[in-house]
Amino acid sequence: MRHSCWLLLIAMLPPAGEATLLQAPAQRQTPDLSEIRRKVQSGEQLTPEEKQRLQQVNAQQAEQRRQQYLKDHTPQSSVGLIPLTDLGAGNYKGEQGGLYPGGNNAPPPEHLKAGLRIARQIAPLDGEGRQAPDGTIVLLAVGFSNPNMEFPAFQKLAAQDSALNPRLVTVNGCVGGQASSVQADPNSNYWKVVDQRLSAAAVTPKQVQALWIKEVIPGPSQPFPAESKKLYGDLAATLHVVRDRFPNLKVAYLSSRIYGGYTEVGGSPEPWAYESAFSVKWVVAGQIAGKPELNCDPAKGDVRAPWIAWGPYLWTDGVKGRKDGLVFLRQDLRADGLHPSDTGAAKIARLLLDFFKSDPTTRPWFVKQ
Numbered sequence: 001m002r003h004s005c006w007l008l009l010i011a012m013l014p015p016a017g018e019a020t021l022l023q024a025p026a027q028r029q030t031p032d033l034s035e036i037r038r039k040v041q042s043g044e045q046l047t048p049e050e051k052q053r054l055q056q057v058n059a060q061q062a063e064q065r066r067q068q069y070l071k072d073h074t075p076q077s078s079v080g081l082i083p084l085t086d087l088g089a090g091n092y093k094g095e096q097g098g099l100y101p102g103g104n105n106a107p108p109p110e111h112l113k114a115g116l117r118i119a120r121q122i123a124p125l126d127g128e129g130r131q132a133p134d135g136t137i138v139l140l141a142v143g144f145s146n147p148n149m150e151f152p153a154f155q156k157l158a159a160q161d162s163a164l165n166p167r168l169v170t171v172n173g174c175v176g177g178q179a180s181s182v183q184a185d186p187n188s189n190y191w192k193v194v195d196q197r198l199s200a201a202a203v204t205p206k207q208v209q210a211l212w213i214k215e216v217i218p219g220p221s222q223p224f225p226a227e228s229k230k231l232y233g234d235l236a237a238t239l240h241v242v243r244d245r246f247p248n249l250k251v252a253y254l255s256s257r258i259y260g261g262y263t264e265v266g267g268s269p270e271p272w273a274y275e276s277a278f279s280v281k282w283v284v285a286g287q288i289a290g291k292p293e294l295n296c297d298p299a300k301g302d303v304r305a306p307w308i309a310w311g312p313y314l315w316t317d318g319v320k321g322r323k324d325g326l327v328f329l330r331q332d333l334r335a336d337g338l339h340p341s342d343t344g345a346a347k348i349a350r351l352l353l354d355f356f357k358s359d360p361t362t363r364p365w366f367v368k369q
Contacts, residue, residue: 030053036050036053036054043193077329078261085098089103100281101288108288119365122365125248127207129248136203138207140170140208141211142212143183144176146340158170161353164357165369180230191241206247208248211253227272239308251307254311256273258328264335267338280310284310287308312352312354
């Protein structure tokens with residue numbers, strides 16, 4: 001009897017191969033990094049495991065870059081450069097200061113007049129781009145990681161301000177890690193993300209009428225003006241892209257980088273952060289001078305760009321500051337010294353809100369009438 005029971009138990013056991021499968025729990029494979037990068041580039045959804053793996057790799061690489069950078073560079077609380085708004089008619093390496101031609105910080109009268117005429121044409125639109133009293137005016141932000149942190153802080157302030165146009169919708173189209181060359185490419189995945197952001201906000205590309213643009217060339221290496229000229233080219237190309245993507249776009253306001261002297265990881269250190277302002281100045285001056293590739297007036301030929309002007313000028317010499325009192329302290333940046341902290345983003349948000357509420361070409365559509 002005992003012998004028969006053992007035979008029965010043995011007969012009930014699965015074959016050896018199956019027993020191995022049952023006894024050994026499945027090993028969870030580490031997500032393949034190349035596959036993760038492919039999915040990111042194509043805009044595909046990552047699994048939770050893939051997201052965790054990507055975060056770990058990014059953190060490791062960031063720390064390696066930080067340690068390598070700090071071997072040869074020391075963060076600086078001031079670099080002694082003069083903000084363009086304070087430089088005026090003075091010069092930096094042969095380039096005149098001021099935001100506009102002639103060392104001025106205000107646009108020439110004719111350019112301002114054109115901007116006012118175009119600004120008064122901005123009105124609420126329905127999803128098909130037709131004027132509608134219950135339609136929407138979309139202000140879209142275009143840029144990289146820093147404005148991706150600054151614009152949401154601005155949106156939070158704007159949402160609390162009862163003086164703003166109730167038909168206005170702000171959309172953050174900025175994406176971290178996106179160089180200016182990416183935004184200059186009409187076929188880059190960046191613009192697919194922008195379309196997704198617009199859709200998530202329940203608006204359409206045909207309702208976009210105003211832009212805030214802030215772009216950067218990461219890891220610059222060539223002396224002035226080489227890198228600034230590259231950024232100029234990317235900004236001009238981006239204006240062509242947005243003109244084609246948003247048929248009712250009227251105006252665009254450009255800003256350059258914040259102070260970069262605190263960075264511990266490179267990215268946009270000084271003096272390149274300071275020098276990026278000349279790229280913006282050259283683009284705006286190019287439209288003022290009537291360059292065909294920046295034309296916004298149908299009476300003067302093909303329209304290749306919206307009307308453009310400076311948004312708020314964000315650079316200040318660290319703790320030394322500038323004449324209007326703006327300073328950027330170490331606590332205004334995150335641990336990497338490159339991206340704004342909550343306090344830094346709040347400073348930029350306030351500058352943005354003050355600009356859009358006070359500029360004569362934004363008040364007609366940004367503020368409640």
